[in-house]
Amino acid sequence: MKYQLAGIQHLDASQDSVDELASRIVQSLTNLQVGRHEPASAPEAHSSRHLPKEEKVEHNRSKILSLLAGLALVGMIWWMMGRSAHVPGNASSSPEVALNKVVVVTQYEDEERRAVSDQNRELRESVMSKLGKFRDISVILGDALSPDASTDSFAALTKEKQAAFVLHVSHGSASEKIRAKAFESKQKTFFWSLELPSEDQPDTEKLSLEECTSIISANLAGYDGVIHQWTYRDAEVLPVKHWQVEHFVAMAKQIWEFKGDMATATETALSHIQKAIELQPGHSTAHAIKSQIYGNAHTVKLATYTNALEVAKAASIKAVELDDRNGIAHLARLWVSMHERDFFLSEQLVNRADDINANEPFLLATIGFYHVFSDNVDLEAGRTAVEKAIRYNKHPQNWYFKVLEEYHAQKKEYKKALELAMRKPEGSFMVSVYYWILDEKALALKKLKEYLSTRPTEANMLETITAQDEDNLYLSKNPLLIEARQALLSAYQAQEKDGGQP
Structure with a gap:
């Protein structure tokens, strides 16, 4: 028996899949049982109650040893499966913490009863509903926390849910302010906060609950919102071998800052987004970004990309096929229609945008671009859309302001x-x-x-x-x-x- 146990102890969880590991352990257990209870020649079974006293003692001892061995094996299985979940390697293939998971919580009012007020419950539900429109994140409901909850409480929550981020939303003590703050699990810090005047605010600056939750969700989860900014900064310091899909996507998005030479920026962005697609072929947004990059290459006439518009169109179609409720896929189609000068289709896509995600800043800015640069110019509609995009985004990308620039240029300002x-x-x-x-x-x-x-x-x-x-x-x-x-x-x-x- 000790040799069979030794064989199990040397199974390497880092080199076997869980199924292979389980199969080999079961086989070893079977061999153990056969060796223990099947003598070389046993024409018929014997009940222990008919054994002589000495043999009965030996039989009972064997049963106890088998039970102890079984318990030891169960513990060993759990230990090795735990090792297999933490095998060093490429974080993109098996991350411990998912960068697309956001836990949404509020706070309870009564420490003893831990009751959540109707106001805070409504606020939390509204934010979760808005976040659900942003298709690149998974929204998870978390238990309400104490108003005095420490960072340890937030860290424990991210560990429990295997999520990278926690969004905490609540009404202020006098209900005149709505507060939001975001926590990240890597450095265990709050990396973003926002305070908005609620409907109960006495002055003219008050905002409806609908507007507040739209601003919160867009600032957090938008195409170039604070989660994107955090992920981009994380990618800058993290070795590439540990990047997840979200890191590659974030790096590709930076092309829209329009810094440096466009040909170089395009080549870099495409290499990042292609890697994201290789890691996750069903990532709708990655295909949409690929479409945007090729569409831009077509319009600025980058010589290297001779069939850029054709590739852009195919990628936008793929993005929509993968998720037709994805605002980023929708805006990719909108950009292709504008690059093709099919402004009739562009108008139809603009009209459908609100139903898909009325709070995505990148989509709002694209709609603003359509109104200002298309053949059907509506300057005020363009300005309204892009100013909303900027209001919904703490760090709007530089091209957003191109729309406002053209607005003033057409007015000769x-x-x-x-x-x-x-x-x-x-x-x-x-x-x-x-x-x-x-x-x-x-x-x-x-x-x-x-x-x-x-x-x-x-x-x-x-x-x-x-x-x-x-x-x-x-x-x-x-x-x-x-x-x-x-x-x-x-x-x-x-x-x-x-x-x-x-």
């Missing part, structure tokens, strides 16, 4: 448009155009040279840019700006031919 274009540290191509139209021509040429010095791809594209570049989705609708843009480029090219002298 060039100084305001210039101010928005300068939000990015390195500025944008349009900074130079606004300087030109404001009659700061020398400064316009200087800014353009500085801008292109860090963007070889865009510098090489200047030869192909013309005033009739009508298929460029991002081109301003203001004819004066189009003229100024072309005059600036002509002056810049002439200056470069003269050795860079103005």
